[in-house]
Amino acid sequence: MGSLVTVLKEQIKSFYLVRRLSFYEMKSENNNNYLGILWELISPLIQIAVYAFVFGFGIIGSGHGRKPVDHIDYFSWLIAGFCVWYFINQAIIQGSRSVFSRIRMVSKMSFPTSVIPTYVIFAKFYQHLMLLVIVVIMLQFSGHLLSIQFLQIPYYMFASILFLVALSLITSTLSTIIRDVHMLLQAVMRMLLYLSPILWLPDPKNTTITFIMKLNPIYYLVEGYRSALLGDPSWYMLEHLRYTIYFWVVVIILFIIGSKVHIKFRDRFIDFL
């Protein structure tokens, strides 16, 4: 518990630093391209276009367009979920490599290493905000007007950031010690795209499959975003109160494990390079 408090304190104390550093992080990543930060939007939009064509029109729709999911047209349904998935995917992969790729530079500075994954995730969060704006505009045109449920969005953003920080504390530590973890994680993330309700939703009548898929906390985040963006009249997080509790228990457990391993190994990070 002591390590959890230490890490949380460090996060809160260096929040200003996180905001500033994530800005430079984003800048340095896109300095090389002519279109610069625009690429942070272009590449997810291309992916959305391809997935919408393949899964909404090609494979499952067999050329006639796909049946609506939950009474919502497939394209709107897809982009509402995909915008948060893209953020989670990028943040997990970048978060996992955040420590070992930056420790050499950062170790000479006087700031806590537990902040490294956080600011990398925040750099991805800005991109997520931009994508979200685009997606919301697109949804206005396809008839999903903004509703009062949109107010849930900040809650889900907060939830996904906390989840990502907790997870990245574990993955960044492990992949610094054993570089293979990062490779494994990349493979798992590629798979998770198909095992989370991004491109398809399991039949709610098949309870076992739904139950197993719901164990994945990303399920909660994606469905939560959807309900908020698509104007589902109910409040997802209250409607599924038990699932909300499950999600937060998972996040807290991840945070406890993450801060424990991080504190245990952080003095030796530089030795593992």
Place this chain on the structure above:
Amino acid sequence: MTSSVVVKNVTKCYKMYNKNSDKILDIFLGNKGEEFYALRGVTFTAEKGDVIGIIGVNGSGKSTLSNIISGVIPPTEGTVKSKGSTSLIAIASGLKSELTGRENIELKCLMLGFSKKEIRKLEPEIIEFAEIGKFIDQPVKSYSSGMKSRLGFAISVTVNPDILVIDEALSVGDQAFADKCLDKMNSFKEQGKTIFFISHSIGQVKKFCDKALWLENGMVRDYGLIDDIVPKYQKFLKEYKQMTPEQKKAFQQDRLNKNDNVQQQELSPSKVLEVKQVESNDIPSRSQERKHKKKRKGNKKRRLFTVIFCLLVICIIGIVGYNSLSAESLNSVKSVFKHEGNSKAKNKAVTDVEDNGNNGKISTNRPVKEAKTEQNVEMAVVSKSQVNLRDKASLNSSIVGSATFGDAFIIKEKQSDPNEDGVNWFKVILPDNSNAWVSSSVVQDVNSTDHEMKAEPTLLSNLLEQRHLPSDLGAISDLFSSTFTKIKKDYSNQIVSQNNTGQLETLNLSSASLVGQTQADTLEQVNIMAINQNYASNSFTNSLGAPVLSDELDGIYVYFEKQLEIKVYVSTNGKMNKITFFKVKK
């Protein structure tokens, strides 16, 4: 005076792993890998305002200590207490190559904990100090190494740290910038900041520092006023330079062993200036005990492992042997079946062969092969005029000798250079039976059987006969295997004169000479001189065939025959001069 940095019994231990799997096992079990101590029990105190030069030969732990003082790496044991902020200036200054110089300044200051307002104030100062002009708005990746280090230095200096650690950072900039830095540091000195200065330039250390910390193999050899330490260090350097690589190695080993027994015995109190000795006997001894225990445990494990390994190897050999034997008999059986249909006579022959194969095949095959390899010797013949022989297969290793054109050595081992593409190294046997490495780019790889002369030229045997030497090259070759004393006795009636130079003894016959080594009692070389000028070199060399190697300019042609190296020297007028015979040592 107050102490600014207190380093107490600092030890840094790195682990060296032979395999990746050891690394993982060490993380979870904690007893794998070979320990390497970069620092051992380093204890000293720096007062506020001290400028301390850290000196020592390569590998003595200077950079490790500077990293530990500035908090980049944590010590394995011991503590470092420093008052105020520490700033490390090293050549690799940790700039982000994608960002511009200006952005890097902002980023670095941000990481050092400055507010936006302070950064805005510092920025022009840093830019002015770095003197990189318009480049400040270009990405750092386009900077030259001098610009990078200047920017890094400017940032570290301007942020006004309380303790400054400079790790050879001044060696990159030009003289003007180095002077500017020294000025800046002198002003720091006046402000009473603590500075650690690491440099190989004794001159800079002498000019700049008041105290010196002499590290040797990770321990403090001496610590005190600069005027006391530097002369001692210079004297030591002089001795150290004269050591051979082996001695240097032994010296380091010696120091390491000493380390194990007594820690810090070098630091006698009279020499030490304001150094607070810390009672440090307790912790190291305990850790040593632990280490011994571990070792014992490790030995047991290792023995068990070796036994299992041996059993495995025996099993594998057994299986492979069994399989190959059965495959062989299977093959012969197959061949029997194949030939069965042909004719009865053949069939009989085959069965004979089969009989032979089962009994004698394995035993007879080997000696034949061995005999072949004995004849077929791979040699490296030097093809450049002056060639270095080295003690390791790398350009960085030390030179153990040299060889000239036409010198031949037997190749014992081949190895490719890991650093340079296309360069191979040959391990060769020198005449004194020691080994050395030579690069493939300066020698020619010669297979002795490939270059046997088709027929022994009569010209050569005539020449030999005229000098009452055995006319047959085989007999010459045999001379090299008999003792020199015997040769001396055999040719005693022909010897005109003889002279000794060191270990070499030359017997001068009429227009020929035999050179022998007195200590080893072997024949080194056979020379035939004063060759009848009628022999035009062309006709002679043509009769010998194409030379293995030739140096047209100096007129040297190298041949091989019966493992004899035959060198034909031709003078500038195109006439033959001298022929030498030399047998390549095994």
